[in-house]
Amino acid sequence: MSPAPPLVVVGNPEGRRVRLFRDAALAAGLPRPRVVPWLDVLRGGARLYAGELVRLDSPGEEPEVDRLLRDAPEPTRVEGTGRWYARFTAAVRGLAVEARAAGAVLLGDPEELAVLFDKRLGHARLRAAGVPVPPAPTSGAAAPPVTGWADVRALTEGPGMRRVFVKLAHGSSASGVLALETTAAGRVRATTSVELRADGRLHNSLRVRRYTTEREVAAVVDALAPDGLHVERWLPKATLGGRAADLRVVVVDGRATHAVVRTSRSPMTNLHLGGARGDLGAARAAIRAAGGRFEEALEICERAAAAFPGTRCVGVDLLPGSGWRRFAVGEVNAFGDLLPGLGGLPGSGAEGLDTYGAQIAALLRTLGLFGTPGPTPSDTAPASPALPTGTSTP
Numbered sequence: 001m002s003p004a005p006p007l008v009v010v011g012n013p014e015g016r017r018v019r020l021f022r023d024a025a026l027a028a029g030l031p032r033p034r035v036v037p038w039l040d041v042l043r044g045g046a047r048l049y050a051g052e053l054v055r056l057d058s059p060g061e062e063p064e065v066d067r068l069l070r071d072a073p074e075p076t077r078v079e080g081t082g083r084w085y086a087r088f089t090a091a092v093r094g095l096a097v098e099a100r101a102a103g104a105v106l107l108g109d110p111e112e113l114a115v116l117f118d119k120r121l122g123h124a125r126l127r128a129a130g131v132p133v134p135p136a137p138t139s140g141a142a143a144p145p146v147t148g149w150a151d152v153r154a155l156t157e158g159p160g161m162r163r164v165f166v167k168l169a170h171g172s173s174a175s176g177v178l179a180l181e182t183t184a185a186g187r188v189r190a191t192t193s194v195e196l197r198a199d200g201r202l203h204n205s206l207r208v209r210r211y212t213t214e215r216e217v218a219a220v221v222d223a224l225a226p227d228g229l230h231v232e233r234w235l236p237k238a239t240l241g242g243r244a245a246d247l248r249v250v251v252v253d254g255r256a257t258h259a260v261v262r263t264s265r266s267p268m269t270n271l272h273l274g275g276a277r278g279d280l281g282a283a284r285a286a287i288r289a290a291g292g293r294f295e296e297a298l299e300i301c302e303r304a305a306a307a308f309p310g311t312r313c314v315g316v317d318l319l320p321g322s323g324w325r326r327f328a329v330g331e332v333n334a335f336g337d338l339l340p341g342l343g344g345l346p347g348s349g350a351e352g353l354d355t356y357g358a359q360i361a362a363l364l365r366t367l368g369l370f371g372t373p374g375p376t377p378s379d380t381a382p383a384s385p386a387l388p389t390g391t392s393t394p
Contacts, residue, residue: 007053042068048095054095066084081176118169119230131303208274258342
């Protein structure tokens, strides 16, 4: 067996993601990956070398990196995601140039990453690919921008739009998300993790709260709007054990390898906001009872991932409708693989591997190094992309 090319991970050296990826590489018998800190990238000090395979990981969970990307004086501040997006995508494009010049291979497409981190563009990409998604009047580059509360108020008067999600176009982890309900009588209620301080500034909170006056909701939306907003219909979710439920499905090289059920008493199922992992077996049973097949739900996720063929791993947020009969894709996440301790799905080829182990195994298979098991693409999944030396896109 020929040796694998040296691996590099661009990430935060002390972060969980880098540690889990490093552990997966070592467990597969690979040399310890070299770490290029995001701080070095943003300060112009990153260097790549010929023959390296370069993985991009999330710049999150590092306050100084966040400060450089957003200019936010406090890490809990919500504002600044538009600035974050511009600087992050510029940094990734710069890494692509560095990779080409050095003869390294960037394991990801910078232009796809830019789409994945803009909910308006990502939604339009999925819709064009025939993937079921919630109706969204802000989808696509040609949609008129949402400049503030007046625009959101007008959008909620459209057919079927009395209940919507208002999301930061470049947000993540439910930051800046409002589950907004309006009535024919003009009343409004927003459920969100955004804390509106007395000085008008917005902070992320671990406590989900409700705003019930139009003045409060308008103040939050107006403060978020300069960073860009995406508005989509709030689809009624299925329930499991009396709690709202959805699924995060990880797709590696075109194959769904891991899935976790997320449940919550609030509209946001994110685990850090009080959500909890649900029983996947119970969810599969609910799908069968409704006359469906869990495999069909996974196929929707694989179709969503196929809309981003240059991105080797994504996390797909799958929204089961009430009754577990229909599914829509809420988002596709470029860094949606942080699910510690989660084993691979039966029959996925990733049994016994966590999400990082599955990615390492798939990469080795692509390179023709079959010393470790990995996901085998299904008949309907796209083939694993080749890795030509000296290019930035696989």
